[in-house]
Amino acid sequence: MSLNTNRPKVALLGLILESNRFARPAQREDFLSLTCLRKKSLMDEANSRNSSLAIEFVSFVKTMNATGDWEPYPILLMASRPLGPIQKAVFDEYCSEALDALTDDIDAIYLCHHGAMVAEHLDDPDGYIAREIRKKVGPKIPIIMTLDLHANISDTMCSSADLICGYRTNPHVDQFERGQEAAFSLRQILSGQADPKVAHVKLPLAPSSITLLTGTGPLGEVIDYGQRRQAELGGKIMNVSIFGNFIFSDVPENGVSIVVTARNDFDIAKNLAEELARLTWINREFFVRQLTPFDRAIEIAQNQNREPVIFSDSGDNPGGGGTGRTTQLLAKLVEKGVRDVLYGSFFDQKLAEEAMGLGLGSKFKAVFNRDSVQNQQWQKYDEPFTIDAEIIGLHDGEVIGRLGIFSGRKMSLGNCALLEINGIKVVVISERSQTADPIFFEMFGQKISNAHTVIVKSRGHFRAGFKSWFNDKDVFEVDTVGLTSPVLERWDFQNVPASSFPFDQDAAWSI
Numbered sequence: 001m002s003l004n005t006n007r008p009k010v011a012l013l014g015l016i017l018e019s020n021r022f023a024r025p026a027q028r029e030d031f032l033s034l035t036c037l038r039k040k041s042l043m044d045e046a047n048s049r050n051s052s053l054a055i056e057f058v059s060f061v062k063t064m065n066a067t068g069d070w071e072p073y074p075i076l077l078m079a080s081r082p083l084g085p086i087q088k089a090v091f092d093e094y095c096s097e098a099l100d101a102l103t104d105d106i107d108a109i110y111l112c113h114h115g116a117m118v119a120e121h122l123d124d125p126d127g128y129i130a131r132e133i134r135k136k137v138g139p140k141i142p143i144i145m146t147l148d149l150h151a152n153i154s155d156t157m158c159s160s161a162d163l164i165c166g167y168r169t170n171p172h173v174d175q176f177e178r179g180q181e182a183a184f185s186l187r188q189i190l191s192g193q194a195d196p197k198v199a200h201v202k203l204p205l206a207p208s209s210i211t212l213l214t215g216t217g218p219l220g221e222v223i224d225y226g227q228r229r230q231a232e233l234g235g236k237i238m239n240v241s242i243f244g245n246f247i248f249s250d251v252p253e254n255g256v257s258i259v260v261t262a263r264n265d266f267d268i269a270k271n272l273a274e275e276l277a278r279l280t281w282i283n284r285e286f287f288v289r290q291l292t293p294f295d296r297a298i299e300i301a302q303n304q305n306r307e308p309v310i311f312s313d314s315g316d317n318p319g320g321g322g323t324g325r326t327t328q329l330l331a332k333l334v335e336k337g338v339r340d341v342l343y344g345s346f347f348d349q350k351l352a353e354e355a356m357g358l359g360l361g362s363k364f365k366a367v368f369n370r371d372s373v374q375n376q377q378w379q380k381y382d383e384p385f386t387i388d389a390e391i392i393g394l395h396d397g398e399v400i401g402r403l404g405i406f407s408g409r410k411m412s413l414g415n416c417a418l419l420e421i422n423g424i425k426v427v428v429i430s431e432r433s434q435t436a437d438p439i440f441f442e443m444f445g446q447k448i449s450n451a452h453t454v455i456v457k458s459r460g461h462f463r464a465g466f467k468s469w470f471n472d473k474d475v476f477e478v479d480t481v482g483l484t485s486p487v488l489e490r491w492d493f494q495n496v497p498a499s500s501f502p503f504d505q506d507a508a509w510s511i
């Protein structure tokens with residue numbers, strides 16, 4: 001291996017998927033429809049304006065460009081929208097291509113992953129990749145990994161990577177800073193200023209995603225405290241990452257993880273990780289939250305004498321593997337005659353295509369989920385729904401995110417339509433995405449400020465996109481059906497450790 005620290009050759013790799021065990025398996029097409037780029041085309045997209053790539057990847061490349069000379073060695077970046085386990089054949093192909101491309105003259109590797117991937121044949125494919133890469137390149141080549149806050153951390157990941165850098169915000173609005181941090185850290189390692197040591201503590205605490213916001217709540221508190229302790233310890237700590245886990249992956253690695261990377265002293269990392277783990281454990285009772293009951297949400301929607309509100313259709317969040325197709329809440333709103341609602345977004349390509357064909361101003365019988373056979377686990381909540389509708393908006397779905405997690409990011413939503421259904425304006429899209437940005441409505445000229453009730457198929461990330469209009473008190477997380485229902489008792493988890501809180505209220509842990 002070369003030790004070229006003046007112009008380091010850095011391999012760029014990534015396989016990004018958040019797997020919901022109950023959702024449809026992720027196939028090759030699911031990556032092709034979002035991100036599957038190699039070599040020069042990968043670098044061109046990373047360096048382009050409003051890149052469609054994962055923001056931390058773009059930021060890592062830009063920061064490396066800005067902080068000195070380097071030789072980017074772009075291999076392959078694949079990303080799918082959240083789905084089920086990745087198919088074995090797709091995973092194996094990725095691994096072969098990645099490992100074969102790692103030549104002897106590489107100085108470092110950047111791995112851009114989510115960290116909550118499941119494969120058809122593996123519970124910890126993120127860890128598997130990191131370990132195989134480590135085996136191939138040997139112990140001396142730095143491997144830097146960025147991960148989502150919802151990653152399910154394994155010891156394999158922590159022993160294979162030199163530095164793990166997780167998002168610190170939820171909604172996730174710090175990917176740019178984390179990509180920067182990863183690049184700065186790599187520069188320090190390559191220049192000999194750091195010989196990082198990673199410590200990991202896993203807690204038997206497996207909370208639902210709905211309790212993992214960082215603006216308020218126990219996870220945000222411990223993340224903030226971790227940053228304070230890092231500052232107090234001077235330069236001894238390189239990174240503190242606290243991962244909330246993604247419960248729907250249903251893997252043995254489910255559980256909150258504290259990952260601390262010290263500049264060169266493992267004991268300092270271990271002590272801080274344990275300190276933060278103890279603080280998190282003391283606060284475990286706060287990792288539980290109640291939803292707004294379905295019927296109560298309907299009452300709120302019916303009430304015309306109140307301030308505008310926003311509902312999360314929390315059971316059907318495409319950002320967590322939901323289909324984006326459940327219609328039960330829409331059907332009930334129509335039945336109860338609720339009006340003045342903006343509701344987005346239903347993933348129904350056939351319906352959007354039909355609307356495109358009929359044209360603006362047409363009235364027709366809209367059939368949602370016409371092709372749902374509901375004979376698969378992941379389709380069972382996708383009830384067909386037929387209703388008279390008028391087409392009041394059409395769009396090609398090429399947009400740039402405006403606020404929150406998609407801000408500045410190019411998105412292709414395919415054919416899109418806005419349907420008026422008894423005073424409810426319903427967005428239909430052709431690429432499954434969570435409605436975390438007002439652009440989903442604004443692309444049709446709709447103003448969020450004009451709506452009495454906004455409903456989004458998004459579990460938490462919409463908060464960042466819609467905070468200009470709604471405070472926390474105006475947000476209602478509605479107990480709806482779907483593959484991301486945060487009511488954990490409803491799910492038959494097979495692999496989440498049963499002795500975890502809140503599944504086991506008497507769960508015990510100590511160092």
Ligand SMILES: [Zn+2]
Nearest residue numbers: 148149150172
């Ligand atoms: Zn996440």
